[in-house]
Amino acid sequence: MLFAFGALVAGVIHSHGEQADTSKSAPADGKIAFTPPPESKIPDGPGGDSIRHGMAIFRNTGTEAAQYVGNGLTCSNCHLDAGRKPLSAPMWSAWVSYPQYRSKNKKMNSMEDRLNGCFSYSMNGQGSPSGGPPPKGDPIYTDLEAYFHWLATGAATGAKLEGAGFLKLKKTPLGYDRLRGQVVYQQHCAECHADDGQGRTDLNSRSIFPPLWGPHSYNWGAGMTQVNNAAGFIKVNMPLGAGNTLTDQQAWDVAAWIDSQERPKDPRQKGSVADNAKAFHNKEQSFYGKTVDGHLLGTGTPPAH
Template sequence: MPDGPYGDAIRRGSNIFTRTGLHVKDHVGNQLSCDNCHLDAGRRANAAPMWAAYGAYPAFRATTGSVSTLEDRIAACFTYSMNAPGSVSGKAPAPGSQVYRDLVTYMAWLANGAPAGERLRGAGYPRISKPSDGYDLNRGRVVFRQNCAQCHGVDGQGSRDGQGHTTFPPLWGRGSYNWGAGMAQVDMAAAFIKANMPFGRPGSLTDQQAWDVAAYIDSHERPKDPRQNGTVAQAARKDHAGEDSFYGTTLRGHLLGIGVGAGGAVEPG
């Protein structure tokens, strides 16, 4: 990293990215940091690396029906993946915040020399087709306990170090991403898991195992989607139509989507 004000901004952005709850705690409502999904401080290929994301914006996004800037995308991550506390729209940093400037500067530094306006190899998560057999929660539970529980715990609540930093993130419940996050969609979670998990053994699961364990993880209750103003059924039609998600379904006697603390979390089944 260079010296001077530019290097200082890069370092601040790196710190925010890797220890988000410590450096911008007012904008984080769970136990996650940016690098829990964008691995190796946003550098790892096939883990939605920042060197590939930087040159991809502004871009039209079908999910929002509008053109999004990189700042817009970061704000959405705070609102959904980081479960920013506060109002319906979340408490992401205000537009033009120094938080965005530092994060974007860090991402620009990672992307130095990368071409803009084209999809780079290793961008995003490599999507995998849904198996002809679909997915099965019982199989997913077995995959989870054999491959994931060692780091994330049998209860899926992860672990933290002595300084309160999340070493392995919670995958459901109060400390995890909310129902509006992309990772709450089974296909997105399966893609991430297939390419990157188990930690240290990426690609070792079959496509079927990745889909099964992603479904198992995303079949548990988590924080409420901040867009939900009315009922879960109304939000399912408005914000979750067409998703491969358990949002709005009843499982183990619990309506998924009401959120942790509004009827209790679903225990591992």
Template structure:
């Protein structure tokens, strides 16, 4: 039955029915999150307190960005197709060094990408998060949601830089069209006290951005060893079946695989990216530090489970794998006799 349904979709795609409108608009690659050397703590910028977000229209956008970031489920069925919230991977509401902070990303966009000879704006990067990590349907360019998330990211970064460089006064307000571009552009206005000390490239590589690279492990990563790490250190919060913990209707503890988690196109499905994240940030609050080997192994275990389909899938797992998965992931690989990607759940399912 399932097989038939897939065939029908495949035929429909061939004869040009637009049954999968999401897939047609997607960028060719989801760029890997930066995996960088960890830098000394005193170098990290520290954003101003949320209480310092100014009153008024601009401040309202910043506040809405914060609210969407920590409770992304407000957009469930509109733009979000799983139980995740942005804050699940970007800890401390996107304001934690070494947990892919928003301020690190904001100053690294727009980014030129050789692959598609295209300059990607910050809002396009955010759209990628909705399509892949949230297994959803991205808000349109210039939408209220993308403006708000951009405003919040900008405010975190700019207030942090201003504090670091002793620049007094409020964070300069930007228009919506400027906000969604990102800060790595010639016409981006920076206080002189900052621009005199940091050029665009320095700002695009703020210490604490991305996830610090986990040290290489002695042995090749192994999902089998990872299962044991998972049982010992992860399952008490994320559940035996990786489905997290729902409390009062929200996934307080996020699901790590299955239909309610990130899809096969998300950066986190890469073994290296998740290993970086886990080694630096898990278990939450760091009651224990895993070894690099454990981080690699448990990442392999988590990422060798089924999850929602890669939205760029056009009917053949081998095609999607060949085109988009020439990296350290399990899509298209056979685990316990099953080809991952062949039984993936739907993209952007309604709740």
């Protein structure tokens, strides 16, 4: 499986439309079809430069925002096709959804707040050279927001767009099982992400296929540690270029295998894992705070080297 958590490879598919299109009739659920504009429509001048830099940060986060990245991931490993692909939490749908209240931090969040969380958790900012996410008002946020705003050209604020977020995959009668998922992982994922889940790098140690657990992956505060989020992402998008080929059961099971592995600790943790689980993870479908093979998950991995 080519598990593309936040671009996996420089050649990741760009299925760009020729123009933003919200003219299609809404389906029965009231959601509106939308296509973001192609790169060729990015304007010239300083505004376009900001958009292009935001896109570069999104695709090559560890290079363009190196001071604030503490793992081997990029934004486009989870948000495929540089934030364009439906049902991989596309950024055109996110842009028109903010500001919004988030129960995760119990406050109204601006897009900058949301990005701060992404750097803190998905990019494991605690392990970065700076020791945390970009500070408030950093140009990194400004340029990322410029890119998202441009991707959402023609979409109305608050609109319910088709393909927003991740697929909410229905539970199966069997539930999920991490050991069944191990078999799925070996059959469909290990070729690209390695038997140990640490991904693949090129001769210059640059990530080609991202690590799914361990010190170079997302930490325990990231939304992808929730099995339901990972299962929905996997079902639609994995293996890369062959989404929707795994059964629902396989998607749930392999998500459980991936998310029952140790990774960097939750940066919100102040006391014990049990206390942190109660404070932040008690309503999640997560292995955080559970003992697996004699190990208490959430203890965290040693710092990446």
